[in-house]
Amino acid sequence: MSRFVDKLPLFDRRPSPMEEAEGLPRSGYLGQLHHHQYYQPHSNMLPLEQSPPTSTKHTSVTLAQLLKRVNDARSGSSTPISSPRYTIELGGSKPESVSSESDDHHSDDGGSEGQPRALVLKFTDLTYSVKQRRKGSCLPFRRAAADEPELPAMRTLLDGISGEARDGEIMAVLGASGSGKSTLIDALANRIAKESLHGSVTINGESIDSNLLKVISAYVRQEDLLYPMLTVEETLMFAAEFRLPRSLPTREKKKRVKELIDQLGLKRAANTIIGDEGHRGVSGGERRRVSIGVDIIHNPIMLFLDEPTSGLDSTSAFMVVTVLKAIAQSGSVVVMSIHQPSYRILGLLDRLLFLSRGKTVYYGPPSELPPFFLDFGKPIPDNENPTEFALDLIKEMETETEGTKRLAEHNAAWQLKHHGEGRGYGGKPGMSLKEAISASISRGKLVSGATDGTVSVAASDHSAPPPSSSSVSKFVNPFWIEMGVLTRRAFINTKRTPEVFIIRLAAVLVTGFILATIFWRLDESPKGVQERLGFFAIAMSTMYYTCSDALPVFLSERYIFLRETAYNAYRRSSYVLSHTIVGFPSLVVLSFAFALTTFFSVGLAGGVNGFFYFVAIVLASFWAGSGFATFLSGVVTHVMLGFPVVLSTLAYFLLFSGFFINRDRIPRYWLWFHYISLVKYPYEAVMQNEFGDPTRCFVRGVQMFDNTPLAALPAAVKVRVLQSMSASLGVNIGTGTCITTGPDFLKQQAITDFGKWECLWITVAWGFLFRILFYISLLLGSRNKRR
C-alpha cells in the first residue's frame, strides 16, 4: 500500500518543510493510515505520526506559522507556495493554504471548524416529494381492497435535509437501502428539477449556474456505463479528451491517464477491454474503478458519487476512497453515498450524514458518533464499527411503530446544542464562488470548459481573472475536435465488433443470392415485367428491413450518451454526425454487394449507367432506412419496443408504396401515407431506371393476351383474335407491333409523380430528415434531471 500511496500525485508526498526542518518522518497520508483513531474529537489534528494530540489549536498554529516561515526562508520571499500542502487531521485533512488570504485565516484559527474555507457547499431544508401511484391505479375499474392501506398521494423522499460539505473533506451519506441517499446526492448535484426540489443548495453562499456546475463538477453514477470494446486505457483517454482542457497537450493528458490508472490500481488491466456478456473483459471491481476514473479524470472541484464502492472488495474500496480523499485534499468538495464503510474507509471520511426514510438522523464527524449515541442512551460498544452500529440501530428502529422519529429529534437537538442554529459547523467560505473557482484553477484544478486563456494563465498566475459561466465555455472542445474524437471512438468500437457488419453483409448477400436465383435473367415478356415489379418491391423493402439493425446501436449506448452529455462532454450534433460518418462506408459496401449479386443476374436494364444508378438508389435506401431506425432508437427506450415499431412501419410503407395497389386506387384518405412511404421513392426510382426507355417494348402483338384468360388459347387462335381486333378497330396491329413501351407501363402503374433523379434525391432527403429528427429527439429526450 505504501508503494501505491507513494505514487499518488495528488498528494503532496514531498517532505513538508517542517519535516525537513526538524528531521521528522514524512507526514502525508500514510501517517493517517497508520492511525485509525476515530473517537478523537474531530477538531483534533494529528499532524505527524509522532505528534501527540496535545493542544490541537496550538499545534496547528505552530505548524502553519512554521511552514510559512520555512517557505519564506526557502523561497527567499514572502510569496506563498501555490501548490496545496496538507496537515493530517483525524477523520480528514485539509489544505493549509488555498491562497495567502486563506492562509492567514487558518493561522488565526487552527481548528477545522469555524475556519474560512475555499469552497463550502451548503444545503438547507432540502425537501423533495414525488407523486405516488397505487398499484393498478391507472385502471379505472380497479377497486382498492378493504384491507389495503390508503397511500398518501405524495411521497417525501427528502425531508428538510440541511448540512454542508467543504473542500478538503469527504462528506458521506449513509443509510439503509431506500433511505434516500441517491436522492440526496442527486439533489446536491443539481439533478433534480428546480421546481420539484424545495430548499436551497449554494456554493459559497451563491446559487450556481447549471452550466458552470457541469464544468466544475462530476457525478459518478451507481451503474457502470462504459463502451465494452474499449480498453481501460482507451476509455480513460477518451474521458481525458472530453474533460480536460483543450489547452492541455496530449502528452499531459496521457500522463494524467497513466497516473489515474496507477492510483486506481488498474495497471494490469490497462490494456484489457472493458467487456460485456459476449466478450470477456475486466473484472467487475476493475470496471467500477474505471467508471469512477472516467468521472474524476479532471480532478473536479465538486465531486458527487453515488455508492462508488458498491461491488468492490475491501482493498479496492479503500483504494477508491483513498483517491477520492486525495481529490478532496487537493481542494475539492467530495460528497458520496456509501452503504457500510469499513474501519479503514471510515478513517478517510470527515463528515457523515445518516438518513432514515428521507430524514437526517445524524449529521457530524465520525468522531462525534460515540458521544451522540451515548447521549441517546445507546452507547456504541467498544471495538464495534460505529457506522455499522448506527446503521443496525437505525434499521431496528425503522421496524418499530415510531420509526426513527426519536433519533431524528435527538439529532436536531444535538445540532442545536453543539453547533448552534446554523448547523453549518462554522465553515464559512473565505471568498466568493468565482474567486474560489479561480483559486482552484490556480492550484492546478483543470476546469474543462475554461477558455484557453483562463486555464493557461490561471495555472501559473494567481491574478488570473475568476471564471464565470460567461468565461467558461459550455463545451471543452470545438465542434471539429469533438467530431474527430467521437469518430475515432465510434470507429474503434465498430472495428472491434466486425461480427455486426459481417452478419449484415451476409444477410444482404444471401438475400441478393436468393433474389438472383429466383429472378434469374428475366425476359421482356409481360410475365417478365410482372416479375421485375416483384423483384423491385422485394428488393427495396429488403433494404429497409436489413437496416433495422441500426436500432440497437444507439439503444445500447444510450445511457453512456446520457452520462457524457450530462456534463457537456460534447455536442449532440457532433455525436449524430460522427456516427453517421462512421456508419456510411459500410452502407456503401452493402449497396455494392447487393447490386453486384442482383443487377446482372436478374438482367436489369441500363448497362453500366443503369448499374451505378441502381447502386446509388440502393445506397439511398440504406441511408434512409438506417436513418429511420436510428431516429426510432432515439424515441423508444427499449429494443423490444423498437423492433415491432420498425417492422410494422416498414410493412405499411411497402403496402402503400404503389406495388400492391397503385396510387390511383389508394383511398383518398390514405393517400398521405403513400407519400410518406419510404419504399415509394426507391421503388419508383428503380422502376423508372428499368422502364424509362421509350425504345424498349414490353408487350408485342399477341403478348397482350398474357395475364388474361385468353393466354391459355393456342398461339394460332390468339393471332386470329388479334387480326379481327385490328380489323374492327381499323388499326394495323401485327404480331410484332409494340403495344406497351416502358413509359406506357410506368403510366399504368401510376408512376408519374417524380422523375428517377427526383426519387433518388427525395430518398436521400429522407435519410437527412430522420437524422435531424434523431438529433431533435436527443435534444428533447436527454434531460438528466428528476422531476
Ligand SMILES: Nc1ncnc2c1ncn2[C@@H]1O[C@H](COP(=O)(O)OP(=O)(O)OP(=O)(O)O)[C@@H](O)[C@H]1O
Ligand atoms: N419516482 C419515485 N417514485 C416513488 N418513489 C421513489 C421514486 N424515486 C425514488 N423513490 C423511492 O425513494 C426512496 C429513496 O430512493 P434512493 O434511491 O434515494 O435510496 P437509496 O438510499 O439510494 O437506496 P440504495 O442504497 O438501495 O441505492 C426509495 O424507497 C425509492 O423506492
